Amino acid sequence: MPKTKYDTIYRDLKTKIETGDYEYQALLPSEHVLVQTYDCSRNTVRRAISRLVSDGYVQSVQGKGVRNIFQPVPQSSFTMGGIESFKESALRNHQDGRTRVILFTVLTADKKISARTGFPMGTQLFYIQRIHYLDGKALIINHNYFRYDIMPGLTREIAEDSVYEYLEQTLHMTIVNSKRIMTVEKVTEIDEKYLELNLDDYNCLAVVTSQTYNSGGVMFEYTQSRHRPDYFRFQDNATRKI
Amino acid sequence: MPKTKYDTIYRDLKTKIETGDYEYQALLPSEHVLVQTYDCSRNTVRRAISRLVSDGYVQSVQGKGVRNIFQPVPQSSFTMGGIESFKESALRNHQDGRTRVILFTVLTADKKISARTGFPMGTQLFYIQRIHYLDGKALIINHNYFRYDIMPGLTREIAEDSVYEYLEQTLHMTIVNSKRIMTVEKVTEIDEKYLELNLDDYNCLAVVTSQTYNSGGVMFEYTQSRHRPDYFRFQDNATRKI
DNA sequence: GCCGATTTGTCCGTATGTATC
């Protein structure tokens, strides 16, 4: 549900672009027109447009207008982009997602863990290992570290479903920001075992490590996700700072 | 050079954060205070802050303030994030970057090329293959497609230095937007030859394909970059849309 | 090349809502 006025405009324009109301390279209605259609101020229209720009949907050109540069991408394999739980991604891709928990423990961050994850020394953490399956195939092996004090009620059952759903719907926590680093690493024995890999094929994995912050500005999660390379695809949209 | 008022504020706050003027998790001065220090309107301060937010440097918390969540990252290997040329990245990492052109041709986009790159059929394109070396080591093999009509003066010599530098400084073109997709692919014979890889080690590469737009909103570049996995590192900052 | 209309970019001021303490 859109909560604000600019969010309403943003979503409306976004679906219009996605459904092809504007052709590729065509100009959207001018800000002045949009102000009248949505009965709002110019600032509000501009906020909506600036979100579309950072989505890579449109491009503003001074003196001309706002150009549609949206091109639908073939959504094969497992595409990730924004902050999304595995369950949401599976749903979006209309596929059957399942999760298996292979380890569920609580530990305290020592020097080594603290250095790797960014949590302060002595922080109590859930350490969870999970395998994500899509249409019966093991795609991802996840190493999650969650702050214990923020979600003491976390259980193995929740981890088998969706931690994010629990955080948002039960704890009413909002996830805001996620810093991610992507690398390529050699397959380990654990990867090989749980992802059922054949080393003659790919001997590497796509590895995404992420630090995630909630709306209070505290980091509550550190995760390393190890992806089967043949089903991995990461999207991004960058803008050049002048 | 900062061109606008909010850019000045943005850069000033950014360097202050990077040099440790604010501690991790500490609050920045309130918007009201920043308005007075920079002698500007609140909107202008907010614009600067919102850029810091999308950089993953700070996090705004309603009713409390703006929290510093910047943590310096170990800048080993070849880190990429924003839109940056190889030459710029090499400079930023204080390393010696060199580029070798192994193919420099002009071709016309047929159906196959058009489908892969997103250029319209019949577009005249430069097709360039280049190897990027860092400190003498071959790290990246690039397949570049540039629109011929936008840069008819492009030469092999320019391609050996920096195409972006040429575009920006000589043609005064501004690069604005880049859509990128990252995947992991098997090493090909060409990769093996030019990147001097040993297949017993890694048999995969990190592959980044990008479509880049200029300030006019026209796509002028399609590039596939194939990176040695042991020197590849991609940074990203995502925000959750509620 | 100039001029004027259109369109986006920057900046300001203000009012009101909402969350935190």
Added chain:
DNA sequence: CGATACATACGGACAAATCGG
């Protein structure tokens, strides 16, 4: 409850770029 802080929204002014006449 009040003070403080960020979030949303409105309106207006001027600059800069584009385009057609």
